[in-house]
Structure formats: structure tokens, C-alpha cells
Amino acid sequence: MRPQVTLASMLTISPELRAKIVAHARADDPDEACGIIAGPAGSDRPERFIPMLNAERSPTFYRFDSMEQLRVWREMDERDEEPVVIYHSHTATEAYPSRTDISYASEPGAHYVLVSTRDPDETEFRSFRIADGTVTEEEVRIAAPAGPGGPGGPGPE
Amino acid sequence: MAIEVRIPTILRTYTDGAKSVEGSGATLAELLGDIESRHSGLRERLVDGSGLRRFVNVYLNDEDVRFLGGLETPVKDGDTVTVLPAVAGGRR
Numbered sequence: 001m002r003p004q005v006t007l008a009s010m011l012t013i014s015p016e017l018r019a020k021i022v023a024h025a026r027a028d029d030p031d032e033a034c035g036i037i038a039g040p041a042g043s044d045r046p047e048r049f050i051p052m053l054n055a056e057r058s059p060t061f062y063r064f065d066s067m068e069q070l071r072v073w074r075e076m077d078e079r080d081e082e083p084v085v086i087y088h089s090h091t092a093t094e095a096y097p098s099r100t101d102i103s104y105a106s107e108p109g110a111h112y113v114l115v116s117t118r119d120p121d122e123t124e125f126r127s128f129r130i131a132d133g134t135v136t137e138e139e140v141r142i143a144a145p146a147g148p149g150g151p152g153g154p155g156p157e
Numbered sequence: 158m159a160i161e162v163r164i165p166t167i168l169r170t171y172t173d174g175a176k177s178v179e180g181s182g183a184t185l186a187e188l189l190g191d192i193e194s195r196h197s198g199l200r201e202r203l204v205d206g207s208g209l210r211r212f213v214n215v216y217l218n219d220e221d222v223r224f225l226g227g228l229e230t231p232v233k234d235g236d237t238v239t240v241l242p243a244v245a246g247g248r249r
Contacts, residue, residue: 032247052244061247066214066221073241090248098249104212106167106242 010139011111011127013037013046013085018142020049022123025089025115028054032062032089033115038076039084046084046111061100062088085127087113095124097135105130111138160188160232163239164199171199185215186228188238203240204228212243 017037025033034054037046050072055065076082086107090098095116097105105112108131116124129136163177172178178196182188193200203213208228215222216239222230232238 063245101246
């Protein structure tokens, strides 16, 4: 029985969470920044921002520290969450998944957000689905996601 | 003797969707061999010619087995082994 994967074609993310990802990428530049945004399992709602240490501390590679990853993954399990967004930054190249990004992608249900800080003034922010070695870019909608209980929750204040 | 092995989403195709499987063995290598006998192909996702694959994290209870004995790490009844593919990537 294959695991269920729903391919939504859009990432909906709040302006606050988008800003946190961008700030993290800028702060760690020229090293690649990385992290996740957890959300309730099956909801496709990114809610809980979890910046991760780049154990490689490198401008050309990132890797979650293995013990931190265990702690975070266990915590998500306990809270019935999953990694809705997995993000990292490229500091000198475009915000597009590289060959290594694709080969190591191991969460087929996640939105892979790539940020590029190659330009000092403008940060590129794009989102992709990566499954079975295939990359599909998707739309990014910056909006407060609908809360639990149905679509059309209250907009930002 | 039962040792629980927790399987990440991407490897559940080898376990008919099961989140964890049980096995036995005195070392991690033996345990993986035992599990391979019921879930063919799973071991190859975890082990290559030089030992545990570099971008797969394997934990014995609360420790990364890289800091224990790798494939020769002793395991015993009641232990939990957790597998998590590394989250990694880069510029190229």
C-alpha cells in the first residue's frame, strides 16, 4: 500500500512566516539557512516555524543536525504534526532545487521552499514539490491560511 | 525477542505502509538482516558497500548509531531503532 500523497499545486503561507524564513536566510548568509514549518498532519497548513541548525555551516551545503532532527521529528509526532514546509536558502545561485536538493528530498508531502539571497536587496522566494526525483514548481500565495473548521477564515487584521 | 524499528514515510513502500516493524538480532547488522528477510529491498536503502548510508540517520533509542558502533552497534529486546532520512541539499 503506497503512502497517500496529495499533490496540492499551491503553498499558502502567512506573511509573518514568509518574513521569518527570509530573515533567517539573510541572517545566515553566506551560509545556507535551513528549517521547517510544521503544521497539523494532513492539513497542509504551515503554522509552527522551526529554524534548524545547518550542521554543515557551509555556503554550498546544508544538513540538519541528526540529533536536532530526531528531537524535532519526535516532537511533531507527539503533536500529530508533519513538516508542511522544508526550506533552505541558496546564497549565490537561484532559488531552484539543485541536483543534490532533489536527490536528498525525502518528504514527498512537503512543500520545498527555496530562498535566494544572491541579490542584496531582493530575496527570491519560490516553492516546489519534489517526489520520485521530479520537481514541480507551485504557486505561492501569501495570505493568512484558513483556520481549522473550513475555508475562508478571518483575514489578517 | 522484539526490537521495534520505526520506518520513515518514504520507506513504507517496503513495509506495506507500516510505520514500524519488529525484528531481532544481537547487532544492528543482524537486525537489518532479519527485517530484510520479511521486507525485501529495505536494507539496501539503509546500507551500502561501506556500511550505513551517509544520508540516512539511524538511532538506537536516543542516540545516533554513528556515535555508537555503526552496523556493529549491539541491540537488545525492548530497544527502539528509528530511521530518518537526512534532510540535506545544497548549491549543486
